[in-house]
């Protein structure tokens with residue numbers, strides 16, 4: 001299931017701009033005026049096709065060199081810069097997207113460069129999101145695939161036409177090899193023809209390469225960002241320095257939903273370097289000439305009184321108890337086939353299992369931050385922007401200006417994992433409210449500390465799953481009943497009307513209600529619970545919990561039926577050749593079969609997310625009563641593999657990210673107060689815990705699908721199943737309590 | 744306040760209590776050294792003081808008076824170990840978001856300067872203080888071994 005269908009985004013943006021409340025965390029709702037202006041700005045931009053030559057941003061970008069179209073810039077020295085409309089938060093899209101253009105252009109990889117495109121939804125919208133520029137749902141390569149192939153092919157066509165004219169030869173006689181044009185005795189570089197090519201009409205139709213002729217796609221080209229990220233040159237938002245800039249830190253309420261009543265800033269203002277202290281909708285901002293002074297100034301704030309009348313005061317165990325209670329009652333049906341209850345009544349063996357999932361922080365390595373500055377007719381924002389159009393709309397609403405007066409410079413982002421893409425554009429909105437509070441006197445750099453990040457909400461919601469499933473005497477699934485309880489980050493926002501169908505938020509049940517397994521008697525119910533805790537998608541969204549419940553349960557049923565987990569799944573996938581092929585490759589590569597031996601275990605999971613299928617086998621050993629994760633073997637079908645090494649990196653990283661969640665990650669509340677504050681309480685995976693990861697990619701002729709997220713969902717269930725294999729103990733809830741483990 | 748920074752004499756005006764991290768980033772303007780946690784839990788801020796890795800968020804400006812500080816901007820030019828480590832990082836495409844990598848590289852150079860043939864356990868011990876939320880650990884380990892092989 002897609003996280004959010006394209007149509008949702010179109011309507012959602014309209015809702016967003018219309019000034020509906022975007023959830024509990026939003027400080028200021030964008031105005032009705034913002035909506036009308038926003039629609040004017042984005043109207044008619046649903047289809048770009050090859051009409052790439054319009055738009056202000058294009059004109060501005062073209063000043064830096066001739067551009068045959070909005071995505072390709074060719075300099076006199078023949079370097080080719082691809083304008084990247086997506087955020088690169090580590091997933092390597094700059095490299096992947098540049099490769100697509102280079103392929104059709106027949107460029108040499110060494111001449112390729114990448115630059116982040118300006119915020120301009122007319123030119124740079126995500127085709128999976130409608131008229132919104134943004135990155136998410138592992139769509140970057142998938143939505144750009146055809147667009148950039150065409151952009152590369154169009155640029156090639158124009159270079160060839162320019163050369164044909166100059167040389168007086170037919171265009172059909174010109175070849176391009178590794179960035180050199182040639183015909184007979186003529187030969188020339190891209191740079192020589194860039195100027196002339198850019199003046200030619202953009203072709204209305206282009207022929208794309210036959211994939212069998214690909215020379216760059218499918219090879220391990222080096223990343224474009226390795227050099228700058230290894231010598232300190234790569235610029236993140238945290239590195240932006242503007243003349244007269246003030247660094248701001250914000251004192252937010254201790255409890256979600258609380259608001260500021262009063263405070264005393266006398267001592268804070270005396271801290272050397274502190275320039276101003278202002279109240280804003282989300283708390284108290286301390287502005288200083290450097291970060292250290294701002295942090296010290298914040299510590300010196302005194303007598304802060306919050307109004308907690310509407311705050312979340314409960315503890316997480318209390319919430320979980322309520323979730324469990326709800327799961328004993330019928331919920332809203334998310335899927336129903338056959339008759340699960342009847343099937344189960346005839347089962348030979350029935351298993352009842354509970355799965356608990358905590359709140360999770362994203363904790364991107366670069367603490368959230370952004371710079372905002374007043375310009376002649378608007379504002380400029382520098383940030384690792386993941387939802388450019390939404391950030392423009394929200395900022396325009398706060399500043400009382402038009403969407404197109406908000407300029408965004410997208411920079412390298414030090415991670416996101418979903419955190420930077422949020423409907424209320426929370427930290428950008430905070431920065432704008434601070435700039436407004438000081439009347440735009442100085443550029444403002446809002447910096448979150450790690451404590452702000454861990455305590456700041458927008459967590460992956462807590463979830464509870466209860467599954468009752470059974471097998472027949474002949475080893476088939478007799479029935480499957482699943483109750484899912486959790487908070488929705490869609491309900492209560494403008495997204496609700498478009499994503500919640502028949503009372504079911506698709507992001508809460510994806511990966512369970514739409515399972516690929518052929519289960520005849522099947523029912524999934526959802527209970528959506530409210531809370532003041534702001535929540536958000538977290539790398540792989542609903543699959544972060546549904547994969548654990550489904551894949552552990554399938555393993556339990558296989559064991560109950562006395563069947564091999566691979567063979568058991570194969571039978572359930574008989575109508576899903578793509579999934580079966582991944583499972584087959586995985587079983588081969590992992591040499592699936594005999595039990596690994598005393599004190600050893602191996603477990604399996606297979607899961608589809610973001611149109612990509614990933615199978616994972618995890619090997620563990622029991623060492624001195626402790627579980628050690630030895631090796632992870634993954635098989636992946638993500639369509640045509642643009643860059644197998646970047647794909648491998650995403651799976652390796654996804655495994656590490658998933659392991660962190662399986663072993664450690666957890667945000668808990670005590671009477672509404674977040675109990676963790678930094679990397680001592682919210683524990684990241686470290687080097688010594690990282691297993692060997694092996695990645696096998698299925699050859700494919702299909703268009704590329706997602707890769708940033710699909711490595712995550714299978715990790716916890718494969719590990720859980722491996723621990724069962726090694727020890728006979730079922731660990732279902734996350735994070736696994738390994739200290740309770742007895743060998 | 745005077746110290747040597749990447750081989751050149753430097754003098755800055757800053758409160759002696761200011762963490763070196765913020766002095767480098769906000770006063771000197773060298774932003775390659777990163778802020779990740781502020782409390783010695785992540786290693787993103789790692790620099791070398793007189794050749795040894797330290798967490799600059801826990802080192803004050805006064806602590807480095809008269810000493811020699813090397814940051815990510817200067818480490819490749821600081822000697823063969825720095826050069827080998829940066830080269831290995833590029834060869835194996837270690838980086839993802841890249842934000843932790845300044846600190847990772849500084850810690851790896853520190854390790855290889857002391858121990859030219861580190862085992863996996865040595866790498867765990869030296870690198871466990873450096874968090875990578877993108878989990879590039881497998882490649883960091885491989886790059887350290889690769890740099891060690893090239894230095895042998």
Ligand code: FES
Nearest residue numbers: 780781783786800
């Ligand atoms: S910022 Fe210094 S160790 Fe994290």
Ligand code: FES
Nearest residue numbers: 840841875876877
């Ligand atoms: S590369 Fe992103 S945190 Fe290490």
